[in-house]
Amino acid sequence: MNKPYSILLYYCYTPIADPEAFREEHHLFCLELNMLGRIIVSKEGLNGTVSGLKEDCEKYMQTLKADPRFSNIDFKVDASEEHAFTKLHVRTKAEIVHSGLLHINPNVRTGIHLTPKEFREMKDQQDVVVLDVRSDYEYSLGRFKNAVTLNIENFREFPEKVDELKEKYKDKKILTYCTGGIKCEKASAFLLEQGFENVYQLHGGIIKYGMEAGGEDFEGKCYVFDNRVAVDVNKVNPTVISTCHVCGTNSDRMVNCANPVCNLHVPICEKCGVEMEGACSAECKEHPEKRPYDGTGYYQKELNGYNPLKGFNRRKTKQVTE
Structure with a gap:
């Protein structure tokens, strides 16, 4: 069965002269394609994980590769039944991945x-x-x-x-x-x-x-930074190495503690998830702010009327009328 959505993981170290101007332009482009995810723009390049319908993702990749700055970008593409994100964030930062190594340019020398x-x-x-x-x-x-x-x-x-x-x-x-x-x-x-x-x-x-x-x-499993949390990698000799935070049995079921004040992100097996009502400890189980446990251990962030255009200073365009 063909899955209708794609999830794209990518980065590109390349000079971007005006990151804020590019951010605004790129944000609008993502909105037009109904893309969701997280994108970081910097003077040193671009880093993103986004999801969208297959045809929209194809257009997204083709458009980026057509730009000489991103012609060598390497997209990792995975199929999905749905969006892997609930929001779109396009932000400017000093680095496309925070390392503190601002003096290093991977295009000059790297492994x-x-x-x-x-x-x-x-x-x-x-x-x-x-x-x-x-x-x-x-x-x-x-x-x-x-x-x-x-x-x-x-x-x-x-x-x-x-x-x-x-x-x-x-x-x-x-x-x-x-x-x-x-x-x-x-x-x-x-x-x-x-x-x-x-x-x-x-x-x-x-x-x-x-x-x-x-x-x-x-x-x-491989930890990923989207709603999937963890994905299978090994098709040859797979195994489970992580253990349940509560009982110590093998488990690769990543959850967030039901106590939002704790929110610890750890493996908890299904049995302990039920017994602990999604909490990572007895103290968290009794916490007055503990969230209802639905069996997944994943708690969707409140959108609170989320508007992807909030804070987006789109340049004024001249209205052309016939």
Whole structure:
């Protein structure tokens, strides 16, 4: 059965002279195509995850690729029964992924890009270290077999961990990976800057590896930043590595704690979800603000009359009448 929607994951490091002007233009274009999702515009490029009807997504991709600035953009495309988002946000920021490494331009120097096939062939070699540059809640749900993980809550903490990596792995070949490839662009460049000599990155990230290499040896599920929360990657030798926050049994069912004050994002099995009414602890179960549990552990944010044009300063256009 053909699914009517597509979910696009993409990024492109390319100079954008006037990010705010581009943001307004791009926001309007997304509205015209009924696209939903999150897009970041910066002087250094574009980063987005969006969803829409297949034909609208095709037009979106064709239009971006027709712009010389984005001609090399690599879209990861997944089919869906529905939109993966409820809102459209197009924002300008200093970086397209927050790292604090503003001086690094991946177009000048970065790790050697490996195709999923090349990554699969290299990852188990004796002189290779496979490095996960994602946050702890992401790799706790799924990661490559024998990958080195970092105790970080967000990517901007990555530079602080490089000295630890130097002590153990400076003379090794470092294969970095992340969800879609964007974090590796600056992570691998920073490793080179800090004296590592053999640095590589999985082009297209975990998502593309699953699509083109069957996801072999990726254990668990891949955390994604849309309403799906987690997606299957491994079609060759799948397994579950995450455990229920409450009882410790294997579970890859990611939920938010029903207590909105806590809102902890962790795996909780179906049995504990029912018994705890969606809460992550006895204290949260008794919290007066606890949300009703519907069995999913996913709580839709209140739209509160959401208007995608709010704060959107569309330039005045001259009305042409016949």
